[in-house]
Amino acid sequence: MLRLRLGFVVIAMVLSVFGARLVQLQGIDPKAYAKMAAAEGVVEVVLPAERGDILDRNGVPLADSVAGKMVVADPKMTHDDANDLARLLATELGVDYFSTLEKLREDDSRFEYVARRVPSTQATDVVAQVDALGFKGITTREDPVRDYPADEVAANVLGFMGTDEALGGFERTFDAHLAGTDGHARYTEGRGYRVPLGENSTIGAVDGSPLRTTIDRDLQWFSEKVLQETLDSYRAGSGAVVVLDTRTGETLALADGPTFDPNHPLDFPKDDLGSRALNEPYEPGSVQKVLTVASLIDAGKVTARTKIKVPPSLDRQDRSIGDWFPHGDIKLTLAGVIAKSSNIGTVLAADAFTPPQLTDYLEQFGLGARTDVGVRGETRGILTSGGAMTSQTKDRVAFGQSLSVNTLQMAAAVNTIANGGVRIDPSLVRGRAVTDDGTEVGTDTATERRVVSEKAAHQTMLMMERVVDDEVGVAPAAQVPGYRVAGKTGTAQRVDPECGCYDGSNSVSFAGFAPADDPRFTVYVVVHDPKVDGGGGSIGGPAFSRIMGYALGRYRVPPTGTRPSRLPVEW
Amino acid sequence: MSSPAVQLRSRVASIGEAAVERARLTVVPRARVRAPRIPFVTLVSVVLLGGVIGLLMFNTSMQQASFYAGDLEERATTMAAREQTLRRELDALRSPQRIAEQAQRMGMVVPAAPAFLGLDGTVTGTPTPAVPDDALQLTRRPDAKPAHLNPPATIVEVPATPPATAQAAPAAGVAKAKRR
Numbered sequence: 001m002l003r004l005r006l007g008f009v010v011i012a013m014v015l016s017v018f019g020a021r022l023v024q025l026q027g028i029d030p031k032a033y034a035k036m037a038a039a040e041g042v043v044e045v046v047l048p049a050e051r052g053d054i055l056d057r058n059g060v061p062l063a064d065s066v067a068g069k070m071v072v073a074d075p076k077m078t079h080d081d082a083n084d085l086a087r088l089l090a091t092e093l094g095v096d097y098f099s100t101l102e103k104l105r106e107d108d109s110r111f112e113y114v115a116r117r118v119p120s121t122q123a124t125d126v127v128a129q130v131d132a133l134g135f136k137g138i139t140t141r142e143d144p145v146r147d148y149p150a151d152e153v154a155a156n157v158l159g160f161m162g163t164d165e166a167l168g169g170f171e172r173t174f175d176a177h178l179a180g181t182d183g184h185a186r187y188t189e190g191r192g193y194r195v196p197l198g199e200n201s202t203i204g205a206v207d208g209s210p211l212r213t214t215i216d217r218d219l220q221w222f223s224e225k226v227l228q229e230t231l232d233s234y235r236a237g238s239g240a241v242v243v244l245d246t247r248t249g250e251t252l253a254l255a256d257g258p259t260f261d262p263n264h265p266l267d268f269p270k271d272d273l274g275s276r277a278l279n280e281p282y283e284p285g286s287v288q289k290v291l292t293v294a295s296l297i298d299a300g301k302v303t304a305r306t307k308i309k310v311p312p313s314l315d316r317q318d319r320s321i322g323d324w325f326p327h328g329d330i331k332l333t334l335a336g337v338i339a340k341s342s343n344i345g346t347v348l349a350a351d352a353f354t355p356p357q358l359t360d361y362l363e364q365f366g367l368g369a370r371t372d373v374g375v376r377g378e379t380r381g382i383l384t385s386g387g388a389m390t391s392q393t394k395d396r397v398a399f400g401q402s403l404s405v406n407t408l409q410m411a412a413a414v415n416t417i418a419n420g421g422v423r424i425d426p427s428l429v430r431g432r433a434v435t436d437d438g439t440e441v442g443t444d445t446a447t448e449r450r451v452v453s454e455k456a457a458h459q460t461m462l463m464m465e466r467v468v469d470d471e472v473g474v475a476p477a478a479q480v481p482g483y484r485v486a487g488k489t490g491t492a493q494r495v496d497p498e499c500g501c502y503d504g505s506n507s508v509s510f511a512g513f514a515p516a517d518d519p520r521f522t523v524y525v526v527v528h529d530p531k532v533d534g535g536g537g538s539i540g541g542p543a544f545s546r547i548m549g550y551a552l553g554r555y556r557v558p559p560t561g562t563r564p565s566r567l568p569v570e571w
Numbered sequence: 572m573s574s575p576a577v578q579l580r581s582r583v584a585s586i587g588e589a590a591v592e593r594a595r596l597t598v599v600p601r602a603r604v605r606a607p608r609i610p611f612v613t614l615v616s617v618v619l620l621g622g623v624i625g626l627l628m629f630n631t632s633m634q635q636a637s638f639y640a641g642d643l644e645e646r647a648t649t650m651a652a653r654e655q656t657l658r659r660e661l662d663a664l665r666s667p668q669r670i671a672e673q674a675q676r677m678g679m680v681v682p683a684a685p686a687f688l689g690l691d692g693t694v695t696g697t698p699t700p701a702v703p704d705d706a707l708q709l710t711r712r713p714d715a716k717p718a719h720l721n722p723p724a725t726i727v728e729v730p731a732t733p734p735a736t737a738q739a740a741p742a743a744g745v746a747k748a749k750r751r
Contacts, residue, residue: 064662147659193634193638195634196633558696
């Protein structure tokens with residue numbers, strides 16, 4: 001009897017211990033224990049979304065994402081072999097030996113990045129080597145790499161990526177479009193394999209969408225090379241080339257120089273990482289005369305044959321206006337004023353306009369307003385409003401000083417003449433896309449508006465053809481053999497932004513289109529601060545000719561076979 | 572007339588007797604049928620064992636499949652990475668810069684302007700021969716040296732008429748100086 005009782009007591013004691021434990025587990029903090037149980041063997045991995053490619057107009061990738069890995073270390077496991085491991089990692093991955101050594105010996109840490117964005121095969125090879133040598137604690141995780149297969153091509157438009165975020169250009173502007181959403185997977189793992197019937201949940205990654213640009217990669221490359229050659233030959237500070245499809249306003253090439261390699265953005269000066277073509281305003285110089293003259297013809301104030309007596313210099317209110325070439329009293333037609341690029345002739349012709357009339361036209365041409373093609377930090381240029389403009393300012397604006405533009409603005413304005421007087425918004429993105437500040441851009445949102453009549457545009461074209469004439473023009477170097485070319489040179493003094501004065505350097509440019517009587521392309525070349533003497537015709541002309549010749553050949557545009565304009569330049 | 576009644580009575584009596592006879596119950600010895608136990612135990616054991624072994628095998632095969640899936644996944648990842656590496660190589664080979672460099676080494680240049688040859692032999696445009704001058708500058712020129720590393724050439728002015736004393740030999744000397 002006693003034994004039985006003792007037995008019961010023992011059982012009761014044991015049961016109450018169980019009971020107490022049960023209360024402890026379930027009553028006091030059940031969640032923490034449930035978590036601990038779940039954590040045992042459960043791994044959680046991020047499934048990185050693939051960043052969308054940036055494509056050229058033909059679908060060739062300008063920027064693409066490739067599978068990459070991050071190499072991570074668990075210092076608790078690597079602490080003892082840190083020296084050998086650091087040496088191996090430094091040789092294989094090109095990371096800094098000393099900082100790696102420090103990371104591998106970090107106290108109180110179980111996770112350190114050794115290298116980010118390593119190509120997949122390279123990372124796997126390194127880990128295989130580490131395993132083969134018997135070391136532990138080095139693993140890899142998914143970490144896609146951004147690659148720019150054509151290196152520098154279109155870099156100034158594309159921008160570049162930092163380790164984790166987009167830092168410039170389209171990469172940043174269209175980050176939301178390109179980035180996608182990462183997914184997650186949670187599963188029970190044993191010896192590197194998923195345990196079936198264990199915890200298993202996957203939320204798939206949503207890849208980013210590709211962004212299709214209007215850029216033609218090969219034409220862009222060619223333009224960049226020609227621009228770089230020009231900058232080198234004339235020891236110029238910077239420059240830009242724009243190639244527009246005349247009919248659609250699509251930007252086939254937007255070259256900036258000096259440029260950079262987006263695969264290694266840190267190796268280049270910070271100033272070269274943006275798009276100067278759109279970010280830096282400058283005075284367009286005589287290319288502007290084309291817009292003034294087209295407006296005057298549209299308003300019925302002049303014709304291409306209007307006779308103008310051009311004095312050696314023209315005294316206006318506060319200063320005298322001169323021409324770039326010395327001359328006595330000469331008799332030029334308006335076509336001659338354009339062909340010889342006479343400031344005085346343009347000012348005299350523009351006297352028919354009041355300042356508001358002139359600025360209204362220039363605004364219609366798109367000056368003073370951003371093109372909104374999606375490039376960050378675009379300048380709107382400076383165009384004084386008509387009401388506030390003095391007659392002296394108007395005189396200078398008429399031949400392209402005292403106002404400033406960006407390269408694409410000016411190219412689009414000249415393209416208006418090429419397109420029969422209808423301005424079409426330039427675009428850099430095919431279809432439509434939303435920028436980070438919420439603007440919708442792209443070919444689908446481009447609009448058209450008539451600025452000058454078709455007749456005015458045609459007459460302006462005929463005058464511009466005289467610019468590249470061997471005998472009467474100032475830019476025979478801009479000819480493209482076999483084609484009719486219309487164009488206009490520009491030379492303008494450059495403004496030093498610090499003092500707000502002209503600093504003695506020049507911006508030379510050439511804008512034109514071909515075939516003149518049925519234009520397909522508008523090419524605009526700007527060279528800033530050349531150290532070798534030259535003007536828009538001699539510096540910009542040859543670059544224009546090469547790029548235009550290449551574009552015409554690439555798009556198989558045959559010559560029209562008509563005779564070029566023979567407008568008289570003198571009377 | 573009486574005979575049918577007698578007949579009836581006797582029949583009733585005989586039925587009653589039979590019923591009485593039938594109704595007299597007797598105790599029957601209990602028939603104890605012992606069902607054989609072994610088949611049942613075997614069946615249960617087999618089911619149980621089969622279940623356990625089946626479950627084990629099912630689990631093992633699932634694990635096996637998971638290993639296989641894991642291996643296949645890893646292979647797929649490796650192959651995808653390999654494919655991408657190859658694609659990158661291809662992209663590098665296709666890069667306009669590389670093609671231009673190679674073409675230019677082979678003596679090919681981009682012509683200044685195209686000319687078109689029709690099927691009937693007509694030529695549109697102005698055919699211009701490609702010349703070495705059409706070659707593009709493919710790499711950036713190195714930056715100019717600073718002035719102190721690039722001193723201006725020293726120019727020695729030599730009188731146009733050599734002194735009368737020396738005739739032939741100094742003339743050669745003049746030519747040399749000029750060349751330099």
